[in-house]
Structures are given as structure tokens and as C-alpha cells.
Amino acid sequence: MTLKLHRYPGNPILVPSTHNAWETDNVFNAAVVAYNDLVYMHYRAQGLDRISRIGCAISTDGYHFNRLEQPVLEPTNDFESFGVEDPRITEIDGVFYMLYTAYSPHGVRVSMARSTNLIEWERMGIVLPDEDNKDAALFPHKINGRYCMFHRRMPDMWIAYSDDLIHWTDHQIIMKPRPGLWDCERIGAGGPPLYTEYGWLVFYHGFNEDRIYCLGVALLDLEDPGKVIKRQDEAILCPATPWEHWGDVPNVCFACGNIEFDGQYHVYYGGGDHVMAVASVAKSDVVEWMMD
Ligand code: BMA
Secondary structure, eight states: OOOOOEEOTTOOSBOOOTTSGGGSSEEEEEEEEEETTEEEEEEEEEOTTOOEEEEEEEESSSSSEEEOSSOSBOOOSGGGTTEEEEEEEEEETTEEEEEEEEEETTEEEEEEEEESSSSSOEEEEESSTTSOOEEEEEOSSOBTTBEEEEEEETTEEEEEEESSSSSOEEEEEEEOOOTTSTTSSEEEEOSOOEEETTEEEEEEEEEOTTOOEEEEEEEEOSSOTTSEEEEOSSOSBOOOSHHHHSSSSSSBEEEEEEEEETTEEEEEEEETTTEEEEEEEEHHHHHHHHHO
16 A cells, blocks of 8 residues: 555645745745644744744644744854754653754754743754754654654664753664665655554655655654664655745755644645645554555
């Protein structure tokens, strides 16, 4: 069986706004979390100065969003002077942790911030120092007593473990690009992994020699996420609409958030580095695929 994500017919669900100078150009690559019966979307926004900031939009149904006027995170430090990008948010024990890409003349670094209300964020700093790295996402539970996260050392997807969320060790490659397939050049995490009784469900991105960014799906062992139980050969979503083909960057479906509601997994993704969209798959189909 081949899993496919089905686009919400009302896509795109968030587009740039001419009301705010900081988000006139692109709104994309959003973290998404459900909290207090609302869906919060923390999106990467670019305006006239092309600096990335993180905006926040809130929804009662996961499809229609109202945005805050001001960004919730914008560059204030030297290590992120060119922008804060591609947030992924995970709730652990009532605290929300955002991993984001801090971009500066020094390169791109995995950085962390925390919040208890999703609006006010406290920086925890760079967590993977001295290396160009991005596409980091935290697991929602500790594994064998330690925190776990995905990150990306080019061109592979890695995991690492930590006792305190700040110092990360036991780095290990979990998935590599596959020659001849849609993800043959480079891969990286989508949103945080989703817990299921069959394993960690992972939506990730990859691209090929034509730089077409598609999304894929894999299942990792619950106790040892370094073990890949299953990885679908076919992409689960590839650029096919005008706003995925022609945005700020052509041919991009790039996800940073996934949540479940109404019996479906919903993957939120940036189309063409320009707008936000959502596509979904029935949990029952995913269960069938996991057991297949
Ligand atoms: C990646 C990241 C993403 C972006 C993608 C496509 O390297 O920079 O933020 O969506 O490229 O341009």
C-alpha cells in the first residue's frame, strides 16, 4: 500500500500580508501545535528586508487562521542576525520547545527557545555549536530517560540524545538519501515525530537532482529511533499545484509541523517558500501501512 497526503481544498491557508512590513513577501515552513482547543501555527515570515522572523497565527479548526500583528520571535542576537527560520515546536511536560535555524554570517545553527504560552519565548541559545546544521526537531517523550532530537548533517538525517536539552551526544545517522529515488540528494526532518503504538511516525523532506522538494514518510522503533522499521519508496506529497511550482523558490513542499485531529494526520507545509498549506492522511490508512 502506498500512502499519499491529500491537499485541503481551501489551500493555501496562509499567504503573505501587505498589512505588516515583516510578512509582505513569504509566509512558510510553520511549526504547528494543538493547545487549549486551538491550533497554533508559528510560521517563518519574510518582508521587505528579507529577514526571516517567526509569526504566530491561531485557529479553532486547523484550517482558518487569524494572525498576531507582531512576530513572536525576531533576530536580536549576533548568531541569528540574518534571520530565525523553519521553527519546529514540541511540547514536553507542559513546556513548549522551539528548535529553529539561526542564520548569521557564521552560517546556520540549530537554536532553541522555550515558552509556556506559545507567545512569549525565552532563548536557550545554540544547541549544536560550531557546525552548519538545521532541520532539528525534538521528540515529545524522553527515550530511555534521555531527550532525543532529529538534526541534519548534510545530506543525512541524524538523531542525538541529551540529559538537559542543551548538551547533545551519541549522534547517529538514521536515514540517508536513496540513489535513484525522489530523495536521492538530501533529506531532513519535517515536524516532530508522532507517537503511535507501532513506532514513531515521521514525515520528512527530501530532494532530487532537479531540486524538487517532496515529502516522505517513515516509521522508527519506539525504544530505539535509530532503527528504521519502514520507509516508503514513493514520496507522500510532491509539488503539483501552481503555488508549489512557482513561489519564491520553485517546486517546494517543505514541512515543519504535523498534528492529528478528526481521525487524520495533518501535515502543514510551505508551498514554494511562499505560502502555507495543509495536506492530510487518514489515521486508519497509516495504521494499515504500518502493519503492512
Ligand atoms: C532549505 C531550507 C528551507 C527551504 C528549502 C527550499 O534548505 O532553507 O527553509 O524551504 O531549502 O528552498
